Amino acid sequence: MTTNKQILLVSRPQGEPTTDNFRLVETQLPPLADGQVLVRHHYLSLDPYMRGRMNESKSYAEPQPLDKVMIGGTVGEVVESRHPKYRAGDKVVGIGGWQQYAVVDANQPGALRTVDTTHVPVSAYLGAVGMPGVTAWYGLSKICQPKAGETVVVSAASGAVGGVVGQLAKAQGCRAVGIAGGPDKCRYVVEELGFDACLDYKLHHDLKSLSTALKDACPDGIDGYFENVGGTILDAVMLRMNAHGRMALCGLISGYNGQPIPMQYPQLILQSRLTLQGFIVSEHMEAWPAALKELGTMVASGKLKYRESIAHGIESAPEAFLGLLKGKNFGKQLVKLI
Amino acid sequence: MTTNKQILLVSRPQGEPTTDNFRLVETQLPPLADGQVLVRHHYLSLDPYMRGRMNESKSYAEPQPLDKVMIGGTVGEVVESRHPKYRAGDKVVGIGGWQQYAVVDANQPGALRTVDTTHVPVSAYLGAVGMPGVTAWYGLSKICQPKAGETVVVSAASGAVGGVVGQLAKAQGCRAVGIAGGPDKCRYVVEELGFDACLDYKLHHDLKSLSTALKDACPDGIDGYFENVGGTILDAVMLRMNAHGRMALCGLISGYNGQPIPMQYPQLILQSRLTLQGFIVSEHMEAWPAALKELGTMVASGKLKYRESIAHGIESAPEAFLGLLKGKNFGKQLVKLI
Numbered sequence: 001m002t003t004n005k006q007i008l009l010v011s012r013p014q015g016e017p018t019t020d021n022f023r024l025v026e027t028q029l030p031p032l033a034d035g036q037v038l039v040r041h042h043y044l045s046l047d048p049y050m051r052g053r054m055n056e057s058k059s060y061a062e063p064q065p066l067d068k069v070m071i072g073g074t075v076g077e078v079v080e081s082r083h084p085k086y087r088a089g090d091k092v093v094g095i096g097g098w099q100q101y102a103v104v105d106a107n108q109p110g111a112l113r114t115v116d117t118t119h120v121p122v123s124a125y126l127g128a129v130g131m132p133g134v135t136a137w138y139g140l141s142k143i144c145q146p147k148a149g150e151t152v153v154v155s156a157a158s159g160a161v162g163g164v165v166g167q168l169a170k171a172q173g174c175r176a177v178g179i180a181g182g183p184d185k186c187r188y189v190v191e192e193l194g195f196d197a198c199l200d201y202k203l204h205h206d207l208k209s210l211s212t213a214l215k216d217a218c219p220d221g222i223d224g225y226f227e228n229v230g231g232t233i234l235d236a237v238m239l240r241m242n243a244h245g246r247m248a249l250c251g252l253i254s255g256y257n258g259q260p261i262p263m264q265y266p267q268l269i270l271q272s273r274l275t276l277q278g279f280i281v282s283e284h285m286e287a288w289p290a291a292l293k294e295l296g297t298m299v300a301s302g303k304l305k306y307r308e309s310i311a312h313g314i315e316s317a318p319e320a321f322l323g324l325l326k327g328k329n330f331g332k333q334l335v336k337l338i
Numbered sequence: 339m340t341t342n343k344q345i346l347l348v349s350r351p352q353g354e355p356t357t358d359n360f361r362l363v364e365t366q367l368p369p370l371a372d373g374q375v376l377v378r379h380h381y382l383s384l385d386p387y388m389r390g391r392m393n394e395s396k397s398y399a400e401p402q403p404l405d406k407v408m409i410g411g412t413v414g415e416v417v418e419s420r421h422p423k424y425r426a427g428d429k430v431v432g433i434g435g436w437q438q439y440a441v442v443d444a445n446q447p448g449a450l451r452t453v454d455t456t457h458v459p460v461s462a463y464l465g466a467v468g469m470p471g472v473t474a475w476y477g478l479s480k481i482c483q484p485k486a487g488e489t490v491v492v493s494a495a496s497g498a499v500g501g502v503v504g505q506l507a508k509a510q511g512c513r514a515v516g517i518a519g520g521p522d523k524c525r526y527v528v529e530e531l532g533f534d535a536c537l538d539y540k541l542h543h544d545l546k547s548l549s550t551a552l553k554d555a556c557p558d559g560i561d562g563y564f565e566n567v568g569g570t571i572l573d574a575v576m577l578r579m580n581a582h583g584r585m586a587l588c589g590l591i592s593g594y595n596g597q598p599i600p601m602q603y604p605q606l607i608l609q610s611r612l613t614l615q616g617f618i619v620s621e622h623m624e625a626w627p628a629a630l631k632e633l634g635t636m637v638a639s640g641k642l643k644y645r646e647s648i649a650h651g652i653e654s655a656p657e658a659f660l661g662l663l664k665g666k667n668f669g670k671q672l673v674k675l676i
Contacts (some may be wrong), residue, residue, distance in 0.1 A: 230604065249608045262600035266568065270587045270616035278608035 001028045005314045006069045007098035012056055015259075017325070021054065022070070022318040029101055037106045038080040041096055044314070044335040045073035045126035046321045047160075048228075048253050049280075070098035070317075073131055075115070075122050076337075083107070091117050093125045098317050100337055110285075119300035127160045127332035128306045129295045135281040136164035136226070137291040139248035142284075143277045144224030148173030151218050153237055156228035157198055158185040160306065160332035161250065164295070165226045166195045167304055174224075177217045179233060181327050188330070193305055201233060207264070210236040221245075229253055235264045241272050249278040253325065307331030340367045343652045344407045345436035350394055353597075355663070359392065360408070360656040367439055375444045376418040379434055382652070382673040383411035383464035384659045385498075386566075386591050387618075408436040408655075411469055413453070413460050414675075421445070429455050431463045436655050438675055448623075457638035465498045465670035466644040467633045473619040474502035474564070475629040477586035480622075481615045482562030486511030489556050491575055494566035495536055496523040498644065498670035499588060502633070503564045504533045505642055512562075515555045517571055519665050526668070531643055539571060545602070548574040559583075567591055573602045579610050587616040591663065645669030 003026050010023045032038055053064040053071060064071055074096035078086050083106035086092065094112045096102030104111050115125050127133060146152050152169040156162040157178025166176040166189065178189040178198035189198040197217040204210035214222070214236055221242035227234055230252030241247070252261065269276060281287075298304035309329040311320035317335045324333045341364050348361045370376055391402040391409060402409055412434035416424050421444035424430065432450045434440030442449050453463050465471060484490050490507040494500040495516025504514040504527065516527040516536035527536040535555040542548035552560070552574055559580035565572055568590030579585070590599065607614065619625075636642035647667040649658035655673045662671045 234604070249604075252605045252608050260602065261605065262602050263604040264598065264600050266572070266587075266599065266601040267590045269614055270590050270618075273616045273618060273621065274614075275616075276607055276612075276614045278611045278613075280608075280611060283611065 002101065004029050004099055004101045007314060007317050008067055009054060009064050009070050010067060013054055017051065017054060017322060019318045019322065024315060030103065032080060032082045032103065035083050035105060035107045037078055037083050037086045037104045037112060039076045039092055039094060039096060039102045039104055040079045041074045041076040041100055041102065041337045043075050043123045043126055044098055044317060044337060046317065046324050046333040046335065048251050048324065050321065051325055071095065072097050073126050074102065075125050086112065090114050091122055093130065098314065100314055120296055123308060123334055124299055124306070126334060127308065128164055128299050128304055129292060131281060132160035132332065133164050133295040134288055134291040135250055136161045136168060137295060138281050138284055138287050139226050139250050139279060140165050140168050142287065143248035143279065144226060144246045146172060146174045146224040150223035151175040151177065151220055152224040152226070153177045153179065153218065153222050154226040155179040155233050157189045157195065158331060159228065162226070162228055163193050163306055163331065164304065167193055170194055185330060188307065207232055207235055211239045214240045226250060231261045238265055238268045241268065241274055243272050245272060245274050247274060247276045249276060309333045311335045313337070340439065342367050342437055342439045345652060345655050346405055347392060347402050347408050348405060351392055355389065355392060355660060357656045357660065362653060368441065370418060370420045370441065373421050373443060373445045375416055375421050375424045375442045375450060377414045377430055377432060377434055377440050377442055378417045379412045379414040379438055379440065379675045381413050381461045381464055382436055382655060382675060384655065384662050384671040384673065385470070386589050386662065388659065389663055409433065410435050411464050412440065413463050424450065428452050429460055431468065436652065438652055458634055461646060461672055462637055462644070464672060465646065466502055466637050466642055467630060469619060470498035470670065471502050471633040472626055472629040473588055474499045474506060475633060476619050476622055476625050477564050477588050477617060478503050478506050480625065481586035481617065482564060482584045484510060484512045484562040488561035489513040489515065489558055490562040490564070491515045491517065491556065491560050492564040493517040493571050495527045495533065496668060497566065500566055501531050501644055501669065502642065505531055508532055523668060526645065545570055545573050549577045552578045564588060569599045576603055576606045579606065579612055581610050583610060583612050585612060585614045587614060647671045649673045651675070
């Protein structure tokens with residue numbers, strides 16, 4: 001019998017989550033039934049959306065049930081299969097959760113997808129060529145819809161989503177401006193990812209200062225904005241949006257702990273005739289094939305760069321996740337399990 | 339020589355506007371030049387957007403210049419023409435401003451439009467078959483995009499725009515729910531305009547109360563919202579929006595005097611995957627012909643109802659305008675000049 005270490009959610013956070021909300025357990029893997037596949041996880045993805053699922057309150061997603069394995073995207077290798085489509089040794093991406101192994105009902109649509117790791121590193125299927133990449137692709141191309149020569153701004157620009165947004169915008173002939181926390185992340189965004197500029201929000205302690213810095217970085221105003229953060233950053237960007245600007249709301253991490261984050265100037269939506277649209281990429285599965293193809297090609301050819309923060313061992317997942325919520329990661333946060 | 343009474347804007351309001359911001363003057367009409375038309379105004383339109391133009395600050399429209407005739411839509415009759423397209427006696431709609439007569443350069447595109455008053459009363463061209471009607475038509479059909487069976491909510495529901503929004507929504511098979519101030523307006527909205535329900539916001543003194551009342555009036559949630567007001571009403575509606583709801587922002591009258599009107603729960607844009615879009619109808623001239631045709635047909639056949647508040651004489655315009663900003667009007671606010 002093989003032991004499977006798992007992380008469960010055992011309580012809901014009151015405000016900021018802590019490691020006490022999680023518990024590590026060990027279980028024995030059951031024998032496979034027909035149609036099932038046993039996957040050994042190589043990497044677990046940690047993503048901000050998981051914070052929303054820890055709450056009980058109504059959100060776009062079902063809450064994570066208590067005393068169950070935390071949900072999460074995974075890549076790994078098939079070790080045993082009782083499904084004709086999968087064979088031992090196949091590399092697969094799935095939603096295996098915070099555990100070392102997953103027993104997957106492979107007949108369930110979307111449960112597993114075999115991936116080619118010849119030209120694309122397996123971990124990229126959790127980042128630039130996975131959910132974060134498609135999120136960036138969808139929000140930029142379907143909501144921000146930038147034209148060449150326009151200015152696109154993205155917050156959390158060094159993150160798994162933000163980094164892709166800016167690089168795709170550059171590839172489309174736009175001026176790409178990032179917002180990130182700290183000089184290292186800002187330097188990386190400009191020097192390695194090729195953004196035109198990156199603002200360090202930690203240098204700006206109020207709306208006025210941030211908004212002035214944005215004006216300098218975006219001399220022609222802002223046409224498209226990809227929002228991962230919310231709060232003061234959103235307010236500051238709104239003040240600089242051009243008429244008919246488009247804003248994709250993908251994450252509002254600043255409000256995940258339940259504190260109020262009012263939008264200061266909603267009248268700008270009218271005055272500047274803005275369009276704001278919230279989205280979650282799992283509701284737009286029709287966009288995934290085209291997006292994954294483009295992103296995979298760009299990664300394979302070195303045109304799309306990314307960075308990973310890697311924690312080691314399933315035991316490290318809760319701590320790494322709390323760090324992600326505080327912006328301690330640098331690029332895509334992963335947990336390496338093998 | 340004919341005397342022309344005019345109302346000028348002579349100072350910008352500090353907070354709430356007063357009659358002191360305006361001045362009545364009398365001028366003599368100049369002789370017409372080639373290509374000009376002299377129009378005697380029958381009705382002047384008063385509209386909330388004028389409040390925005392009184393401010394100096396950046397908005398979607400140029401500020402109203404000081405010491406010039408206040409801008410405004412007008413209908414009237416051609417009394418003299420030096421343009422081949424217009425003849426004395428023609429009924430015309432234009433943007434003649436707050437004055438008894440206008441000398442119009444008729445070659446300027448959109449300056450004048452001849453209207454048929456056989457089946458549609460001339461004043462309707464300032465309301466249901468004019469800018470307010472097209473505003474309602476555009477925001478509803480292009481932004482809210484309701485499907486039969488969905489629920490559409492509109493604020494300022496007894497007003498020139500709101501009344502048309504609800505009737506168009508009903509004609510499309512939707513549930514139409516209004517928000518208005520006071521029992522008389524609410525009764526009118528339901529009994530005369532045919533909305534399914536109308537909430538009196540004056541009965542609800544906080545967000546919770548208003549939001550609960552909306553829940554009762556919209557048991558299936560809200561799919562499309564047409565916003566004329568902003569502030570607490572906007573917050574309350576956002577709490578009741580269904581996933582993928584569409585919100586057309588047409589007016590935010592609650593913030594016109596410069597007071598802050600933060601949006602309390604912008605995270606709902608993400609959680610409910612909402613689309614918010616601000617618009618001004620003068621930027622969508624391509625939509626006017628189809629809209630005017632539909633609205634004119636509906637008014638002529640009695641399928642689109644409206645109400646007018648009529649002030650008499652150009653001298654009454656400032657007072658009537660201030661009343662409009664406070665919701666004292668009931669239906670389309672006009673000034674009858676003849």
